[in-house]
Amino acid sequence: MATATNIGTELDLIAHLLRRTGFGATPGELEEAGALGYEGTLDRLFNPGDADALPVDLIRRYHADHNDLRIPPSSGSFWMYRLVTTKTPFEEKIALFWHRVFATGQTKVIQGKVMISQIDMFRKYGLGSFRDLLIQLSKDPAMILWLDNQDNHKDNINENYGREILELFAMGVGNYTEDDVKECARAFTGWTIANMPYMSTKMRNNTLRPYGYIAWQFEYDESDHDDGEKTFLGETGNFTGEDVIDIICKNPATPLFVARHLYHHFVADELPVPQWPFEGPKDPEAIQLMVDAYFANDYSIGAMLRAMFESDIFKSESKRFARIKSPAEVVVGTLRLAGDFDWPTDDVYKATAACNYMGQQLLGPTSVEGWMGGDDWISTGSMVQRINFASDTIGNPDKRGIKAIIGRIADRHPSGNVDPEALVEDCLDLVGRLRVEDGTQEGLVEFVREQGDVDPATEDGAGKITSLLQLIVSTREYQLA
Amino acid sequence: MATETGARLGLEYRDTNGFGAAQGGRGYYLPVDLAVRSDGRIYVLSRGDAIQGGNGIKITDIDHNWFEEISRRGTAPGQFISATAIAFDASDRLFMADEALHRITIFDADHNYESHWGTEGSGKGEFDGPSGIAFDRDGNLLVVDDKNQRIQRYTPDGKYLNSFGSAGDGNGEFSFPWGVTVAPNSDIYVADWRNDRIQRFSHEGKFIDAFGTTGAGEGQFNRPANVAVDADGNIFVADWGNQRVQAFDKDWNFQTSIRGAGELSKWAAEYIDANADEKEARSTFDPYPELDVDDPHEVSARTEPYFWDPVSIALYDDTRILILETGRHRFQVYEKV
Numbered sequence: 001m002a003t004a005t006n007i008g009t010e011l012d013l014i015a016h017l018l019r020r021t022g023f024g025a026t027p028g029e030l031e032e033a034g035a036l037g038y039e040g041t042l043d044r045l046f047n048p049g050d051a052d053a054l055p056v057d058l059i060r061r062y063h064a065d066h067n068d069l070r071i072p073p074s075s076g077s078f079w080m081y082r083l084v085t086t087k088t089p090f091e092e093k094i095a096l097f098w099h100r101v102f103a104t105g106q107t108k109v110i111q112g113k114v115m116i117s118q119i120d121m122f123r124k125y126g127l128g129s130f131r132d133l134l135i136q137l138s139k140d141p142a143m144i145l146w147l148d149n150q151d152n153h154k155d156n157i158n159e160n161y162g163r164e165i166l167e168l169f170a171m172g173v174g175n176y177t178e179d180d181v182k183e184c185a186r187a188f189t190g191w192t193i194a195n196m197p198y199m200s201t202k203m204r205n206n207t208l209r210p211y212g213y214i215a216w217q218f219e220y221d222e223s224d225h226d227d228g229e230k231t232f233l234g235e236t237g238n239f240t241g242e243d244v245i246d247i248i249c250k251n252p253a254t255p256l257f258v259a260r261h262l263y264h265h266f267v268a269d270e271l272p273v274p275q276w277p278f279e280g281p282k283d284p285e286a287i288q289l290m291v292d293a294y295f296a297n298d299y300s301i302g303a304m305l306r307a308m309f310e311s312d313i314f315k316s317e318s319k320r321f322a323r324i325k326s327p328a329e330v331v332v333g334t335l336r337l338a339g340d341f342d343w344p345t346d347d348v349y350k351a352t353a354a355c356n357y358m359g360q361q362l363l364g365p366t367s368v369e370g371w372m373g374g375d376d377w378i379s380t381g382s383m384v385q386r387i388n389f390a391s392d393t394i395g396n397p398d399k400r401g402i403k404a405i406i407g408r409i410a411d412r413h414p415s416g417n418v419d420p421e422a423l424v425e426d427c428l429d430l431v432g433r434l435r436v437e438d439g440t441q442e443g444l445v446e447f448v449r450e451q452g453d454v455d456p457a458t459e460d461g462a463g464k465i466t467s468l469l470q471l472i473v474s475t476r477e478y479q480l481a
Numbered sequence: 482m483a484t485e486t487g488a489r490l491g492l493e494y495r496d497t498n499g500f501g502a503a504q505g506g507r508g509y510y511l512p513v514d515l516a517v518r519s520d521g522r523i524y525v526l527s528r529g530d531a532i533q534g535g536n537g538i539k540i541t542d543i544d545h546n547w548f549e550e551i552s553r554r555g556t557a558p559g560q561f562i563s564a565t566a567i568a569f570d571a572s573d574r575l576f577m578a579d580e581a582l583h584r585i586t587i588f589d590a591d592h593n594y595e596s597h598w599g600t601e602g603s604g605k606g607e608f609d610g611p612s613g614i615a616f617d618r619d620g621n622l623l624v625v626d627d628k629n630q631r632i633q634r635y636t637p638d639g640k641y642l643n644s645f646g647s648a649g650d651g652n653g654e655f656s657f658p659w660g661v662t663v664a665p666n667s668d669i670y671v672a673d674w675r676n677d678r679i680q681r682f683s684h685e686g687k688f689i690d691a692f693g694t695t696g697a698g699e700g701q702f703n704r705p706a707n708v709a710v711d712a713d714g715n716i717f718v719a720d721w722g723n724q725r726v727q728a729f730d731k732d733w734n735f736q737t738s739i740r741g742a743g744e745l746s747k748w749a750a751e752y753i754d755a756n757a758d759e760k761e762a763r764s765t766f767d768p769y770p771e772l773d774v775d776d777p778h779e780v781s782a783r784t785e786p787y788f789w790d791p792v793s794i795a796l797y798d799d800t801r802i803l804i805l806e807t808g809r810h811r812f813q814v815y816e817k818v
Contacts, residue, residue: 057704057722060790061659061674062563062580064511065530067790068782068808073532113782194770194783201762208501210749211809212789215782217770346581349531 010034014041015433016320017309019481020266021045022089023333024432026401027408042309046127046302048088054081054341062344068113068212075112076352076362079119083332084341084351094126094301095119096328097265099363102137102169103370104146106363110203113215114142115363127302130258130294131249134170138241141193141216147368150192150200154226157185164368165248173277175253176233183230187244190225193217249299252291259290262304267314268322269374286313321435321480324377327358327386329481334390334473337431339401354389358382378479390473397462405430406465410456417455420448427468436477447471490715490728490736492815495801498523498545499811500748503535507547507748509810510535514566514613514707514793515803518573522548523795523803525812526567526577529554538567538577543797543814545747551592552577559586559594566614566660566793568622570637576622580610585624585639598639603629606641613660613707618667618684625671630655632671632686645686650676653688660707660719660793670708670716677702679718692733697723697777699735709794709802711817717802719791724777726791726804726815741781741788741806743813781808788813 014033018025018041025033033041059081060066065074083092099122106115118140125133137143138161144150152158162185166176176184193199194217202213230239233247248254260281264270267286271279281287289311290304297303308314325333331351335341341348355362359382365371396402409418409426418426424444428434436444448454448468455461472478502508510533514526522542527550529536536554541547553560562581569575573590584599599608610627617623621642622635630648635641646655656675663669667684678693679702693702703722710716714731720738728736745753753760768785781789789808797803797814805812 057675058657061657061704061706064513064528064807065532067511071530071532074530117779195766198759198762198766201759205756205759207759208503208810210500210745210752211743211785211811212501214785215779217772217783219770346531 010038012320012433013038013315016315017041017045019432020314020323021093021309023083023093023329023336024481026337026339026432027405027430030432042306045090046306048091051082051086051088051091053086054344059344063348069116070112070208070213072106072112072361072364073349073352075106075116076355076364077348078112078116079362080332080348080352080355081341081344083328084335089336091123091126092332093266095122096326097262098122098126098133100265100365100370100373101261102143103365103368104140104142104363105365105367108203109142109145110206111142111213111215112363113213117215118142119363127305128300130170130254130299130301131245133301134165134245134248135242137169138165138188138191138245139218141218144191144193144218145200145203145216149188150196152185152189152191154186154189154224157182157189157226159185161185161188168273168368170248170257171251171253172257172273175251175257180232183232183239184244186226186228186230187232187239188241190221190223191241192219192221192224194219255291255294255299255304256287258301259287259294259304262290262301262308263287264373266305267308268319269324272372272374272376273369283313286311289313321477323481324374325479325481326371326373326377327355327360327382328362330358330386330479331355331389333432334393337401337473338393338396338399339404340393340399342400351389354385357385358389383479386479387474390478391470394469394473395466397459397466402466402469405469406456406462409465413456416457417453418461420445420454423448423454423465423468427465427472431469431472431478434472434475434477436472436475440475440477444468444471490730491818492726492728492737492739492802493818494739494742494813495816496543496814497743497746497749497811498541498543498803498814499525499746499809500752501810502527502539503529503533505535505537505550509539511807512539512792512805512810512812513564513807515795515805515812516567516569516575517795517797517803518569520573521798523797523812524567524569524575525805526564528564528807536561536564538575543801547748549592551588552586556582558597559588561586565610565612566625568614568616570616570622571620574637576614576637578611578614578624580612580627583608583611585611585614585622585635587637596638598635605644606633606635608633612658613662613672615661615663615669617663617669623661623663623669625658625661627657627659630658632658632661632669632682634686643686645682646671652691653680653682655680659705662708662710664710664714665712666714668710670710672705672708672718674704674706677704679705679708679716690733692729693718699727699738700729700733702727703777706791707793709796711796711802712799715817717794719794719804721791722777724781724788724791726788726794726802739788739815741786741791741804741813743786743788743806743809743811746811749811785809 069075147161149161293303293307500508509527537550561579566578575588583601586597587595612625612627631646633644659674660672669682677695680691681689706721707719716729793805
């Protein structure tokens with residue numbers, strides 16, 4: 001494999017970290033992180049400042065549909081603005097992670113507003129204690145209606161949420177019995193939303209009439225809670241939902257399951273979740289490292305990830321570019337590189353739709369199992385969408401991010417014409433220290449040669465560099481994180 | 482600020498007009514402005530969205546009679562992409578601003594498309610996002626040129642006359658101004674949106690005063706969207722970010738603040754009556770549930786009677802004010818008391 005300049009340096013390691021904890025790095029972001037060093041960058045990731053994203057008031061004023069966030073293009077685009085413009089992308093990566101694990105879909109709950117509130121909750125609790133997160137999840141109105149807990153009554157339980165918190169959210173198949181599912185459901189009876197009959201009916205009828213949607217509010221109905229004795233995962237008592245979550249969190253199966261998800265999202269592609277009961281993790285040592293951090297730090301997700309990012313496992317060469325980017329990573333990373341969305345624009349709907357066409361509808365996972373990820377992202381059609389989107393987005397030398405790249409190249413070569421090999425190295429470096437295979441790199445150099453002289457200080461040169469950047473984001477390697 | 486005298490102005494809830502109509506027909510969808518014609522007919526600019534539609538100017542009256550809808554989404558003459566405001570001239574011609582197409586469209590008194598004018602740019606007579614519009618006492622049109630941070634004045638047929646304002650937070654400067662209104666005494670009021678204040682100018686465009694600071698207290702604003710002024714000089718501000726309407730006397734003495742008290746409109750009640758399952762489910766509906774949030778936007782999202790994104794205000798025969806809400810597809814009617 002050919003390399004960009006200084007492969008193996010700390011900067012490459014930081015670029016690797018920023019691909020996993022964010023959406024790749026612009027040249028400016030990488031420079032800033034480089035000054036902090038790897039540990040300093042980690043410190044900042046876990047102690048982020050203000051997101052300083054495009055202000056919500058501006059978004060709502062210029063997109064009237066971003067006020068009620070009723071339909072999927074509105075809610076998805078509202079999140080897209082945050083993803084593209086935030087200064088704290090790790091928060092968004094965490095939100096995307098939990099959105100995938102705790103997959104909830106606007107397709108059923110209808111309301112984009114409550115979906116966005118769920119994403120806000122993931123941002124707030126996503127790196128904290130898994131116990132706190134599960135409690136918030138169990139009270140989350142979108143989750144309650146997604147898994148029918150409003151129909152889970154003390155005299156007539158609905159097992160849906162009780163089952164999925166065990167199977168899909170916290171422990172995985174094989175670590176509980178059917179009786180545990182029923183007892184778990186009993187513990188969550190009475191966890192509902194205010195005005196449930198009317199809200200539920202409006203959701204079922206999928207109607208904004210008469211006055212739009214009314215965002216849902218969690219409500220605990222004590223009169224509908226089964227406070228009888230329950231036996232759950234070997235313990236007996238008059239358990240509430242909180243008690244059940246306590247028992248789940250201290251069970252050894254839980255951090256194993258969560259760590260495997262974290263590994264899949266942040267380290268390297270794992271097997272699809274349905275295969276987990278039958279095949280162990282690819283990297284048991286990495287999983288155990290996170291499990292230990294979980295128990296040593298009050299079930300902290302952040303501690304699990306920090307332990308992982310500080311490990312030699314994560315830093316190893318084998319983990320670089322070891323994951324296929326999700327559609328959100330492709331779309332958001334490319335838009336951030338180009339410097340898009342400084343101001344509200346209808347292009348945000350196109351970006352959100354592009355993500356959808358690539359197979360990931362934000363706020364609309366295909367099922368309760370979320371997206372499988374890995375090879376599942378890739379098909380002939382989705383590859384075409386990925387390449388076209390990236391190439392189109394990058395193909396404008398007047399965009400802020402592209403201008404910045406061209407400006408840096410001009411600064412590096414004040415004498416004018418840039419040697420083709422050096423130009424390709426520069427561009428690979430400036431799109432986030434991308435590595436490409438030898439043959440790919442040779443092809444890029446050949447492309448530059450065919451263009452003739454390239455002086456980055458000229459309009460002609462800027463155009464040629466833009467074309468080269470388009471070609472780079474069209475490579476197979478750009479699809480890897 | 483002058484000393485307050487006399488009894489305070491109050492506002493009492495009277496009625497709700499509206500119905501969510503994303504696919505068109507009787508009702509509104511994401512409305513952003515309203516205007517009252519000389520005969521009392523009420524025109525609601527339903528901006529809608531690009532996916533489902535619901536775009537158009539919907540015509541009703543104070544008694545909930547439904548008349549028709551005109552215009553729709555598109556770039557053809559008479560259509561709009563992102564309409565922001567409507568206003569009538571003295572001949573009941575209807576003017577509509579479009580911040581995406583950077584143009585003013587004119588319909589005659591019979592709703593026929595008449596003409597449009599405006600080009601994008603930052604020079605004299607050019608727009609970068611025309612927002613609020615209002616006619617001055619001479620019948621010329623004031624256009625809030627939002628991203629150019631100024632107010633421009635045109636003859637009705639689009640001839641540029643003059644402008645005032647520039648970017649900033651000093652007197653006479655703006656930060657993304659939104660609504661504009663002309664008071665009965667000819668003064669011009671501008672909702673200086675991102676400066677969280679209302680500015681008042683003379684007919685000529687000379688700065689008179691500015692009122693408001695950032696916040697949620699009395700006399701404070703969070704992104705005020707629009708303003709209306711009655712014959713006595715009382716000022717009504719759509720305090721968009723705080724999800725309320727505040728009223729002041731002509732000297733900016735605080736009078737009252739209202740949060741909304743919407744009920745089922747005539748159209749809404751007919752819908753509920755016609756849908757047995759929703760009628761039954763709504764029979765136990767508590768419109769004011771106990772909430773665990775305090776952000777005004779979230780509170781409004783969860784409380785149906787409250788204003789949700791109060792975006793525009795219109796006087797109706799000088800005794801009532803109509804408050805339009807983008808998020809709830811309706812306007813609430815309050816009476817001055």
